[in-house]
Amino acid sequence: MHRILSDPQAMRFWSTDPHPDLATSSEWLASMIGRPDGSDFIIEHGGKVIGKAGAWQLPEVGFILSPDHWGKGFAREAMEAIIGHLWATTETPRLTADVDPDNHASIKLLNKLGFHETHRAENTFFIGGRWFGSIYFALERPALAAGRPAQ
Numbered sequence: 045m046h047r048i049l050s051d052p053q054a055m056r057f058w059s060t061d062p063h064p065d066l067a068t069s070s071e072w073l074a075s076m077i078g079r080p081d082g083s084d085f086i087i088e089h090g091g092k093v094i095g096k097a098g099a100w101q102l103p104e105v106g107f108i109l110s111p112d113h114w115g116k117g118f119a120r121e122a123m124e125a126i127i128g129h130l131w132a133t134t135e136t137p138r139l140t141a142d143v144d145p146d147n148h149a150s151i152k153l154l155n156k157l158g159f160h161e162t163h164r165a166e167n168t169f170f171i172g173g174r175w176f177g178s179i180y181f182a183l184e185r186p187a188l189a190a191g192r193p194a195q
């Protein structure tokens with residue numbers, strides 16, 4: 045994960061600067077594993093770690109893949125499985141996401157997963173000496189998954 049979290053290209057729209065050292069990534073990993081309100085997953089392909097996806101802090105989801113694995117459907121495949129798992133194992137009524145307006149890959153991915161935009165805000169993150177904005181997305185729990193009959 046440190047290879048990915050220290051990569052400026054992968055981290056361009058992340059909520060922190062690229063990790064400067066292995067200790068920062070170790071802390072990140074420990075907090076990911078230790079969070080009682082999270083359900084995050086490391087993604088492996090061909091025996092190698094290629095990224096992570098999931099709810100780092102319910103109900104908010106997040107994902108990051110190694111750039112050499114972008115555009116191959118891995119994030120969509122992972123998130124579809126994870127969303128089903130989150131409906132089955134938690135009672136959260138919705139999942140949310142917070143994405144920079146210029147992060148076209150994440151916006152497309154969220155739209156493909158069924159998320160819809162709820163609102164926008166400017167200057168929500170100050171990272172690396174500049175301000176970034178947010179588009180907020182939500183995905184409601186399907187009625188069937190909540191145990192109610194389909195309409």
Ligand SMILES: CC(C)(COP(=O)(O)OP(=O)(O)OC[C@H]1O[C@@H](n2cnc3c(N)ncnc32)[C@H](O)[C@@H]1OP(=O)(O)O)[C@@H](O)C(=O)NCCC(=O)NCCS
Nearest residue numbers: 054057107108109114115116117118119120149150152153
């Ligand atoms: C966002 C990210 C995880 C997407 O991973 P990915 O495996 O490349 O995504 P997928 O291949 O599953 O693509 C999902 C959809 O988005 C589209 N997409 C992917 N990259 C795109 C891009 N750069 N521009 C436009 N659309 C894109 C795909 O075409 C696909 O749609 P399709 O099914 O119609 O073909 C990856 O780009 C990434 O790690 N980005 C950096 C980290 C980041 O910004 N995380 C989010 C912070 S909120």
